[in-house]
Structures are given as C-alpha cells and as structure tokens.
Amino acid sequence: xxxxxxxxxxxxxxxxxxxxxxxxxxxxxxxxxxxxxxxxxxxxxxxxxxxxxxxxxxxxxxxxxxxxxxxxxxxxxxxxxxxxxxxxxxxxxxxxxxxxxxxxxxxxxxx
Amino acid sequence: xxxxxxxxxxxxxxxxxxxxxxxxxxxxxxxxxxxxxxxxxxxxxxxxxxxxxxxxxxxxxxxxxxxxxxxxxxxxxxxxxxxxxxxxxxxxxxxxxxxxxxxxxxxxxxxx
Numbered sequence: 001x002x003x004x005x006x007x008x009x010x011x012x013x014x015x016x017x018x019x020x021x022x023x024x025x026x027x028x029x030x031x032x033x034x035x036x037x038x039x040x041x042x043x044x045x046x047x048x049x050x051x052x053x054x055x056x057x058x059x060x061x062x063x064x065x066x067x068x069x070x071x072x073x074x075x076x077x078x079x080x081x082x083x084x085x086x087x088x089x090x091x092x093x094x095x096x097x098x099x100x101x102x103x104x105x106x107x108x109x110x111x
Numbered sequence: 112x113x114x115x116x117x118x119x120x121x122x123x124x125x126x127x128x129x130x131x132x133x134x135x136x137x138x139x140x141x142x143x144x145x146x147x148x149x150x151x152x153x154x155x156x157x158x159x160x161x162x163x164x165x166x167x168x169x170x171x172x173x174x175x176x177x178x179x180x181x182x183x184x185x186x187x188x189x190x191x192x193x194x195x196x197x198x199x200x201x202x203x204x205x206x207x208x209x210x211x212x213x214x215x216x217x218x219x220x221x222x223x
Contacts, residue, residue: 034211043115043201043214044154089154096208097144097159098167104153 136204
C-alpha cells in the first residue's frame with residue numbers, strides 16, 4: 001500500500017510545552033495538505049490544512065509549515081494540553097478525493 | 112450541521128461472507144471517500160464517489176466495491192470476506208472533490 005504503518009513514532013511532551021510533529025510527503029505534485037487528529041475509538045478529526053501556494057498557516061494554537069523543497073510538513077501545537085494526546089496524521093492530496101496518509105505520530109502529554 | 116454518520120459501528124462476520132457498510136455525509140456534501148485503517152498498513156484510500164460516479168479508486172481487489180445514491184449517501188460492499196479484511200472502515204465527506212474531508216467514526220469490521 002501507499003501508507004506504511006508498521007511502527008508508530010511517539011512524541012512525549014510536558015503539559016504546557018510546545019509540540020512539533022513532522023511529516024515527509026511523497027509526491028511533489030501534491031498541492032493540498034491536511035493534518036488530522038485521531039483519538040482512540042474515533043475517526044480522524046480535521047485540524048488544519050494548507051495549499052501548496054503557502055508555506056505557513058496558523059489556526060488556534062496550531063501552525064502548519066510547508067517546505068516544498070524538501071517535501072516536508074510540520075504541525076506545531078502551542079501550550080500542549082492533555083486533551084491533545086492522540087495520533088496525528090498528515091495527508092497529501094493531488095487527485096480529487098484521494099488522500100495519501102503518513103504513518104502517524106502518537107503524541108503523549110504528561111501532566 | 113450533523114457530522115458524517117456510519118452504520119453499523121461494529122460488525123462481526125465470518126470468512127466468505129459479504130458485508131455492506133453505509134455512510135451518510137454532512138448535509139450538502141457531494142463527495143464521499145472511503146478508507147481502510149489497519150495497524151499494519153495505516154490509512155489507505157479505497158475509492159471516492161462524487162455525484163453518483165466513482166472518481167478515484169485505490170489499490171484494492173475487486174471484492175471491494177461501492178456506490179453513491181442521489182442523496183449523496185454511500186455504501187461500500189466487501190464480498191468473499193478474508194481474515195485480512197478486518198479493519199476500521201472510515202468514510203469521509205467533502206463539499207466537492209478535492210476539498211477538505213471530514214471523517215465519520217468508522218465501522219469496525221472483524222472477520223473470523
């Protein structure tokens with residue numbers, strides 16, 4: 001398959017710290033990128049997105065950075081809270097409704 | 112607006128059987144995409160439907176099929192179930208093809 005999920009990277013942070021989750025995407029033709037948060041037993045929840053004509057976009061406590069030169073995407077979460085604990089997926093899009101997902105990163109927030 | 116709903120939420124089947132899963136998109140959304148999520152392969156795209164037509168298809172065997180109705184509701188069907196089909200099946204809707212996708216809670220299928 002196009003998405004590999006053999007081993008989930010884990011990021012552990014202290015409550016109140018900033019978190020940075022990284023993602024490498026595969027297709028230089030991809031023009032739309034999305035970050036999703038998935039909590040146990042739930043479907044992925046939309047966090048923030050960015051188009052390829054931008055390199056930075058900010059939301060509430062979250063920032064997405066896009067580096068097209070090295071095909072890299074990052075999600076920054078400010079003042080991380082216990083409720084932010086989840087698995088975070090990046091996804092790229094270049095064909096209509098087909099999203100290609102990264103393997104995911106598990107974020108663990110210690111109180 | 113109500114979110115994406117999927118039924119049933121849980122399902123247990125035996126090998127060789129077939130199964131039909133249902134997805135109701137967010138009101139006004141016309142595109143529905145389906146994904147399979149497993150611990151080993153992660154999230155993989157199955158297919159997308161827009162205006163009752165399949166727009167994109169992932170790398171899954173022909174046992175996996177779907178359709179979309181005129182009210183944008185979608186169903187996917189898996190025939191001749193195999194143990195490896197055990198997974199969480201997720202449906203996502205968007206206003207149009209290529210726009211932001213919003214996911215439902217998924218249907219967890221267990222094949223025995």
